[in-house]
Amino acid sequence: MSQDDGGFPRNILNPQGNNPFGGGDGGGVEIDPEAVGKTVFVVFTLVLLAAIAWSSYYQIAPDEEGVVLRFGRYHKTTQPGPHFKIPLGVDRVLKVPTQRQMKMEFGFRTDKVAQRTSYRRGKEALAESEMLTGDLNVADVEWVVQYHIHDPQAYLFRAREIDEVIQDLAEAVMRQAVGDVNVNDLLTGGREALAANVKAALSQATAHYDLGITVDQLIIQDVNPPEAVKPSFNEVNQAQQEKERAINEAMAQYNNLVPQARGKAEQKISQARGYSAERVNEAKGDVASFVAVQKAYARSPKVTRTRLQLETLQKVLPRVTDKWVVTGAGSGILQHLKLGK
Template sequence: MADNQYEININPDWIRKYLAKILLGLFGLVIIFMAVKTVGPEEEGVVIQLGEYNRTVQPGLNFIVPFVETMYKIPVQRQLKQEFGFRTSAPSQRSEYVKTGYSDESMMLTGDLNLTDVEWVVQYRIVDSYKYLFRVRNADKTLRDMSEAAMRKIVGDRTVNEVLTVGRQEIATSVEILLQEMCEEYENGIRIDQVVLQDVNPPEPVKPSFNAVNEAQQERETLINQAEAEYNRVIPRARGEARETIQLAEAYALNRVNRARGEADRFNSIFEAYVKAPEVTKQRLYLETIEKILPKIGNKVITDERGSNVLPLLNLNPQQKTPQQ
């Protein structure tokens, strides 16, 4: 029994035609994939045609010419940041930071020739994507160099105590203003939102000495505040008492002087009346004196110096009632 033999004849032209269609389809898909670009809602698309700026496209679906045009997506609506002296290794609710290897960025010299370890953050936005790409080469790296230069300049004009304590906010504000001026001068299309001093410390080898000095300064300030509080409590009170004593003395002196003047005027008036009518004046003075003396004597009995018996003639104390018999 003879074996059945099957022969399959494959046309080479058909294979080439089929492979050509497949390759053409794949090439078309690649072209479409390269031509269609999606720009996010926080981005702008900058299209470069043969190495030259062509146009800027808005968020959404956009098309470019493959192999001829290139698109760069710039996050113009997003706040960006650069960290100096440290890096965020794991951003979360409790972010983790790495400081090892970044001391060259943060170690700087103050105006009084002391070293400080300054860690800061620059928050910025890209406001002009064209300038960001074409005015400055590698704008992010340039901004980092500008930030470091600005911080070193401002810190170099301050003392170490200002940098570590009361001058931190002023330093951050000054760096922000200076850095924005540099960005406008370089036309890099960046706007500085904020400069934040993350942490400012003395170098590790001298940190104990700085802490001791700070504690001494704080103790001095405490003692000064206590002394000023005691001064404010005692001195105003003493001044008030002194003022009160002076006012009482002035009032007493004024009273005495006025009374003396009144007595002198009264004496002069009596003398003038006496000159005009001596007997009448003497009688009036006598009666006025008796009127003042009699109420102070108590029970009074008038007798006849020639009589032999005591005879009450007048009851001059009406407040005492005669006892009933």
């Protein structure tokens, strides 16, 4: 084989310079199998080493954890950062977003998140939201389940189609809870209590099946009657609101008038009791005075009679404007007193 000054084969395809087509003038090309084989081996080795190096390195994001499978079986869980694994398919890494809050929507789907978020409802969402209440009415319930993954191994291997399992569990728990309340509670003020009960039941169910998730929040977005009977429900709700308003107005008037009437009644009773005590005391005083006079009269009638006359005149005379004093027995002349003056 001919070489240049560097010792590298000058022509691995025609090292002798002979004409493979029979020309014999050295202008043809002749393939050297040994040199071709070495070159292919070197190229294959370099590609293999590059593939091994590339497949042995992996990176876990800050909000993820990596589950390493060795020959398809769980081996270990790796934390965020760079890691190495056995290449060529021996180790396989599944990345699980453990630090990210997951969300499932029931009864609606978020179409576009923007300043004005848009939603859509299809047949699947409508089938999720229509439920039978405890008083045999149909309610259209829309809710959201928010959760995070705390055990990547359990999340990946405790159940097949884990998202469908979580969705079915949430829907079953919600339907059971809605079936225990009446539609009025759902449409008015019973949503918070219902959401708390469903969250507790769903957390218990996911822990029982060891799904590796924690339910963070359950929010009831909206509760409406079905579209077919929505006008009738609105009329009923309006009538109930008017009923409540009339009751509240009547109670307000009751609370205003009844205390006033009770106050006036207490005032009358107090006045009557005061008047009664006054009259009784006056009567007792009159009796005591009469008894005292009667005893004095029994002891000295003349003095007592004179004293009574004088006391009576003392009370009467100040109210008399004109006074006539007649002295003596008279001279037989009829005296005329102008009493009508």
